[in-house]
Amino acid sequence: MAEKNQIPLVSVFIMGKEYKVPSGLTLMKAMEYAGYRYTRGAGCRAGFCGACATIYRLKDDYKLKSALACQTTVDDGMYLVQLPFTPANKKKYDMEKLNIAHNALLKEYPEIARCISCNSCTKVCPQELKVMDYVQASLRGDIEKAAILSFDCVQCGLCAFRCPAEITQYHVGQLARRLNGKFVAPKAIHTEEAVAKLNNGVSKKEISKLKILKLAEIKDLYKKRVTE
Numbered sequence: 001m002a003e004k005n006q007i008p009l010v011s012v013f014i015m016g017k018e019y020k021v022p023s024g025l026t027l028m029k030a031m032e033y034a035g036y037r038y039t040r041g042a043g044c045r046a047g048f049c050g051a052c053a054t055i056y057r058l059k060d061d062y063k064l065k066s067a068l069a070c071q072t073t074v075d076d077g078m079y080l081v082q083l084p085f086t087p088a089n090k091k092k093y094d095m096e097k098l099n100i101a102h103n104a105l106l107k108e109y110p111e112i113a114r115c116i117s118c119n120s121c122t123k124v125c126p127q128e129l130k131v132m133d134y135v136q137a138s139l140r141g142d143i144e145k146a147a148i149l150s151f152d153c154v155q156c157g158l159c160a161f162r163c164p165a166e167i168t169q170y171h172v173g174q175l176a177r178r179l180n181g182k183f184v185a186p187k188a189i190h191t192e193e194a195v196a197k198l199n200n201g202v203s204k205k206e207i208s209k210l211k212i213l214k215l216a217e218i219k220d221l222y223k224k225r226v227t228e
């Protein structure tokens with residue numbers, strides 16, 4: 001007889017084999033519960049690194065779904081497949097030599113012109129980004145829009161797997177953000193001002209005091225720091 005308060009079990013299929021795992025576990029923990037060990041395909045375990053891209057199907061559902069394994073909980077009857085790596089087209093470029101006046105995004109990634117606007121990339125994105133829209137913005141040379149729309153990309157690679165035009169959207173988005181930071185967005189002057197103050201000796205006294213502190217005193221000071 002089932003014990004009171006016992007967590008109900010659900011069935012998941014990993015590499016085609018059925019396992020019973022406690023409901024409420026993330027896909028990642030369910031795989032570990034079933035005895036698998038992540039040597040690749042896991043990083044931050046917190047939804048930031050994009051290393052745990054997973055595709056799955058639910059029982060009697062034709063749709064192929066996608067998720068980050070560390071952020072999604074198991075459903076009964078899930079069929080899971082891990083995608084530990086995306087063989088992506090990643091360009092090497094010199095940021096100093098890129099020319100935004102001549103659509104650097106299109107020049108580095110000419111395949112974006114092949115986009116057929118199928119929207120598969122947007123549908124698959126676990127971050128719910130408007131992936132097709134940032135590809136289209138890149139094609140038009142709208143660096144700022146491409147950078148903003150792709151800002152929360154975790155580089156999981158799922159969009160590239162679904163793209164019939166063989167575009168690696170996340171590398172295009174990454175270049176857009178780099179170009180935006182270097183050439184388009186206004187310069188952050190507060191850092192320059194802070195460095196100038198340091199160079200002018202404004203904080204010299206405070207720095208001299210810090211230099212003679214013991215490690216424990218520095219740690220204590222750090223703990224008591226004022227944070228925003």
Ligand code: SF4
Nearest residue numbers: 125153154156157159
């Ligand atoms: S844009 Fe692509 S790589 Fe980035 S999070 Fe979405 S699916 Fe993953």
Ligand code: SF4
Nearest residue numbers: 115116118119121163
């Ligand atoms: S999946 Fe590829 S072809 Fe389809 S909209 Fe996205 S970038 Fe364009």
Ligand code: FES
Nearest residue numbers: 043044045050070
């Ligand atoms: S392990 Fe980093 S996003 Fe899942």
